[in-house]
Amino acid sequence: MKVGITKENPVSNRWVDQGASFGIPVLTVDSRYAAGVIESYLSQFMPDKTSWQKMIQSEPEFIDLLREKNKFLAHLQKQTFYLNTTETKKSELIFQPAPDSTLTEIRYPIQAYPKKIKSLKLSPDSMIFDRLTGIKGQYLLFESGAINIRSQSGLQFSLEVLDE
Template sequence: MLYEGVLNKMQTEFNSPIEYYLVFKDSFLNINQVLDRSITIDFIDYECLCCHQRKKIFRQGFCYDCFYQSAEVGDWIMRPELSKAHLGIEDRDLAYETKVQLQPHIVYLALASDVKVGVTRKTQVPTRWIDQGASSAIEIVEVPNRYLAGITEVALKDFFTDKTNWRKMLQNEVGNDDIQAIRNSLQDKLPEEVKPYYTSTDANIIDLNYPVLQYPTKLKSLNLEKTPSYQGTLKGVKGQYLIFEDGTVFNIRSNEGSVVAINVE
């Protein structure tokens, strides 16, 4: 079976295990159904996810021009504390920023390697946790806009990392921290503007199970620029990574905008 198209992050369905799909313009591939099969990935070209021109990708699936012009990749995306739509202040496109920033956001703890703190729109729960490869996650607080979520994350980064150790995550080296107890101890660490949104009652812990037949002991990351053709036996999917039998891992998210041909034998 041959699939060809532009890589976007895998779409997911919350199940046990998580269901993963690579979606192209005219077809889609259910990754769970091709575990333990030989897969060949061939790099063809680039296509910007914004302007759709065949231009080299700069970051996040965008070409250089689009990365510095599109509202979809403003600085507030990675640093939510920089959000200003609640003040009526435009960064690149106030209409877009208002739509995205002025909606309920969740600040959470996730256990993917170590305990990390993060921010996501409420509509992206549990997708955000799946994309990070979290084994479990819990909400700390729900706030009405991205700015309040951002300043909460900044305050809690004094106590927790905001990054996932992708190597530990892919090797399933996950701690056994009691994230419920940790979450319940955080009220005094929240910004004053956020404390009214905190509830001291227990929140639900969401456990996530991934379709992995074999976790790697040693990792090597597939770079399509250096290795434009790769063949291996697929052994699992976790986060946004494909895991192969020889320890090769392929980060779909960091290769968004790559045009590829994928052959499943």
């Protein structure tokens, strides 16, 4: 589980891109800056980074996100956040609990998780011969490891399907 604040959407593209298996709206804020301030505060209680190795290793364990949302909201109710508009003037950051508490489950096409948790890298003169076993977020999963496609921007590659 990790904390992240995204724009309003039923299923956030960011959730999918980062490989989230479950998501729940927590807050509504009026600016990206406000989201960053609150996300930074919440990261004291919950990490804001995902371990990619753990994410591509197996199915995630279920966490009661509604209970976690309520815990976050309880922490936030005790806190006042300010926006520094000038050196002498501060205005309070406004946030509201998200009205929707619908749990979103995101499923990815995964036949099997990698046997070895290893980062595979592409280079202009390399080839990877391996079996594609799934996709999770921005990762292509192979039997021997995973490729973070986002980190490969600028490279062209092709995938070839071979009969077994």
